[in-house]
Amino acid sequence: MSDYIALAKQELSVTPIPAASIEPGAAPGRLSHALESVSVWIVLLLFWAVASVHLPQGENPLLPSPVITAQALWESLPDLWAGTLSSLAILIPGFALATLLGVVSGLTVGTSSRLQRVFLPFAQVAGPVPPTVYIPYAIAILPTFKLSAIFVVFIGAFWPIFQNSVAGANALEQRYRDNARILGLTRFEYQRRVVFPAALPHIFTGMAVGLAFSFILLTVAELFGANAGLGRFVQYYADFADYPRMVAGILYTGLVTFLAMTLLDAVRRRALFWLQ
Amino acid sequence: MHIPEGALVSLLGARGSGKTTLLRLAAGLNAVSSGRLTWNGVAVVGPSLQRGVVFQDYALFPWLSVVDNIEIAIAKAKPTVRKAERLVEAGQYLRDLGLETAIGKYPGELSGGMRQRAAIARALALGSPLLLLDEPFGALDPVNRARLQDLLLEVWELARPRKTIVFVTHDVDEAIYLGDRLIVLGSSPGRVIADLAVPLERPRERRSLLDSHSLHGLREQVAATLLEDTLQRLKAA
Known part of the structure; x- marks a missing residue:
């Protein structure tokens, strides 16, 4: 492939430089890129397999081999699926409520200097309290375990979303504010059509932090009083010293968390397509 | 300073001469701390749909x-x-x-x-019957800039009733080519150092304008005014 530039009736040939010669030693195919990204997994898996066989372990090995774990995982899939549904029934309402209230209150506070003076000092104290400390109290106060767990997930996800929404509203560029004033937007139109979309990158950052917190709080809460769920599954088999199932539960929970974060990231990309 | 209805006025000045501030005041985005600013006899206290603004950065x-x-x-x-x-x-x-x-x-x-x-x-x-344009073509390449200048003139000349336009720029040629009138702001911010009529016929023809004597004369006059202003500021410093 070559293009020509006519320069004073003389033709100069232009040939693109092959990528490989720019980056010496770069692998030529997609296959090798895929290999690069799975190499950590392969090394870890090998290490696990070797360690589980050669470490001196007793009758009930604390580190079950990959094969035994995979078998346990396969056998537990129906239980794990039921646990997933039970956990999501806590996670989704808690996280959704935290997102709704966190964004609405964060943008409202973030666009009013008076509300910031009122609420930010409080948020600075209440926000960093580890939400896990609320768990026993929430279980004592609220009528069902499910409600208490939803509340704890909500508290954990709320603060990062609130704080990032405030930051997003604060970061609104002057030119967009000027523009909104020239158009004569009402306060509600300004919030909905200017502040909210402009703050979306911040909001998604808050949601990602909030979602990670939600999973931590969910599984911790389930250790306290659940009769189902992913955290409960791991704790249950740990109590019986059934380490293959316990490890399978850990791996499965990791996968569910990863899928949830990936889903959120896909939504973020879609919502922020206009960002250059 | 008075800007009559339907006029296209160029507001010319160096960076820091306060031309953007003046435009923001006219738009109602900034409040007037001293002096008087009126629109159709009424003091400007805030933005209004009567006064549209185009900023130098793309504010869509x-x-x-x-x-x-x-x-x-x-x-x-x-x-x-x-x-x-x-x-x-x-x-x-x-x-x-x-x-x-x-x-x-x-x-x-x-x-x-x-x-x-x-x-x-x-x-x-x-x-809006009044358009306030703040270096709207400042970031464009010369070809696009010339095209948009012509487009602006075309839009303005066709509209009935004619819109009043205040066009802020630091480009002398652009100010002359577009405006009926040229207001030059000095380097001590907010001071008008020249207020000149642009004696060029409309519709304006870019090519013939470049050779016209009136353009040369005007351009020299503006350059001399700006130079004198700079010298005075240096003397004062």
Whole structure:
């Protein structure tokens, strides 16, 4: 492939430089890129397999081999699926409520200097309290375990979303504010059509932090009083010293968390397509 | 300073001469701390749809498509018109400015010149009798700049009743080519150091204008004024 530039009736040939010669030693195919990204997994898996066989372990090995774990995982899939549904029934309402209230209150506070003076000092104290400390109290106060767990997930996800929404509203560029004033937007139109979309990158950052917190709080809460769920599954088999199932539960929970974060990231990309 | 209805006035000045501040005051974005600023005899206290603004940086909302950016302006200017009709009207403004291919696109997908066309379309869609333009073509390459200058003149000359335009620029040729009148701001901010009429016929022809004696004379006069202002400031310092 070559293009020509006519320069004073003389033709100069232009040939693109092959990528490989720019980056010496770069692998030529997609296959090798895929290999690069799975190499950590392969090394870890090998290490696990070797360690589980050669470490001196007793009758009930604390580190079950990959094969035994995979078998346990396969056998537990129906239980794990039921646990997933039970956990999501806590996670989704808690996280959704935290997102709704966190964004609405964060943008409202973030666009009013008076509300910031009122609420930010409080948020600075209440926000960093580890939400896990609320768990026993929430279980004592609220009528069902499910409600208490939803509340704890909500508290954990709320603060990062609130704080990032405030930051997003604060970061609104002057030119967009000027523009909104020239158009004569009402306060509600300004919030909905200017502040909210402009703050979306911040909001998604808050949601990602909030979602990670939600999973931590969910599984911790389930250790306290659940009769189902992913955290409960791991704790249950740990109590019986059934380490293959316990490890399978850990791996499965990791996968569910990863899928949830990936889903959120896909939504973020879609919502922020206009960002250059 | 008085700006009559239907005039196209160029506001010329070096960086830091306060021309953007003056424009923001006129738009109602900044408050007047001393002196008096009136629009049709009434003091300016805040922004109004009567006074549209085009900024030097592309201030379209990047999360709205180009047509939605125009539609939001029409929605404010004519709240009783239905959304479908507003979209049709927005499309018409964009076509008038040569943006028919950009209607469904987002500002981030457009070139600087196209974005500035869309910004002008939005200012027109507000239906304001006064347009305040703050170096709207400052970031464009010379070819696009000349095209948009001509487009602006065309839009202004065709509109009835004529819109009043205040065009802020630091480019002497642009100020002369566009304006009926040239107001030059000095380096001690906010001071008018020259207020000149531009004795050129309309419609203006860019090519013949470049050779005209009146343009040369005016340009030299402005350059001399600016130079003298700079020398005085240096002497004072």
